[in-house]
Amino acid sequence: MQARADVKPVLKWAGGKRQLLEPILAFVERIFPTQIEKYYEPFAGGGAVFFALVARGKFKRARLSDKNEDLIRVYTALRDDAHSVIHELEKLCQAKLSEDTYYKVRASRPTKAPARAARMLYLNRTGYNGLYRVNRSGEFNVPYGRYKKPNILDPARLLATAGALQGVELAVEDFEQCCARAKRGDFVYFDPPYVPVSKTSSFAAYHSVAFTLTEHERLAKTFAKLSKRGVAALLSNSDTPETRRLFAAFDTHTVHAKRAINSNGARRGKVSELLVRAHVSALARQAK
Ligand SMILES: C[S@@+](CC[C@H](N)C(=O)[O-])C[C@H]1O[C@@H](n2cnc3c(N)ncnc32)[C@H](O)[C@@H]1O
DSSP states (O other), X not given: OOOOTTOOOSSOOTXXXXXXXXXXXXXXXXXXXXXXXXXXXXXXXXXXXXXXXXXXXXXXXXXXXXXXXXXXXXXXHHHHHHHHHHHHHHHHHTSOOOHHHHHHHHHXXXXXXXXXXXXXXXXXXXXXXXXXXXXXXXXXXXXXXOOSSOOOXXXXXXXXXXXXXXXXXXXXXXXXXXXXXXXXXXXXXXXXXXXXXXXXXXXXXXSSSOOOHHHHHHXXXXXXXXXXXXXXXXEEEEOOHHHHHHTTTSEEEEEEEEEXXXXXXXXXXXXXXXXXXXXXXXXXXXXX
């Protein structure tokens, strides 16, 4: 993968990692002064870390995956046929943006990959807070966002994204499956739906299935297994007693992040987050 300074996330996504980028990139630089053999991002979302690593030419190969099928379809369509996606988006942008046009696009059900991706990109830019939410039948149900001038069609950005995705493996899959083959020399970054910070905030549901405490326990086991195999891994999560308990065996670092949107759109302001690190030197320390 060649460095491409022009790439940025193409989708707005709850839990975007832009503010944690600095400590995450510092960790990567320390562990991988040259290149990561294969980069894995099992909770891809907006892919802020992936795109930042692409911009720096930091890995040779990559696998991006997420349980959210609509999301992975957007990346796949851009990787495989960005010009058709841009063409479909141009068609959607011919009608002046209004509440009425938003709901018409939301109600449409295109079947071809470029048109499906264009619909999602359009709804992501014009829907409320860039949220992704579906009803019980799996239909996207985010209300109109009322933005004055949303940047819906940005061909240069879409083409840069397409360039960044060339040769990248994309899959709709569970996190455990994504990194099952990771080896020493590879790097896995986990950005799961966060453990709720209070009893009143619920466990996040970015797709139809919620990410429960049982899922977080399974994730902690996966993290420990990778670390035993000598795979460098990093995980971000909310700083809660639960997270600290689950990752007590690992090296943790606290970061203060400003959150604009999250899973329920209600909590804003500065929050404390944890970066959990597993890498070769930490493994050596644990062995002592
Ligand atoms: C916090 S977001 C990721 C944010 C992303 N790193 C960014 O920069 O925008 C969590 C993602 O995990 C996905 N997800 C939830 N459960 C999952 C599972 N069991 N396996 C894989 N992905 C899952 C959601 O669809 C969501 O996109």
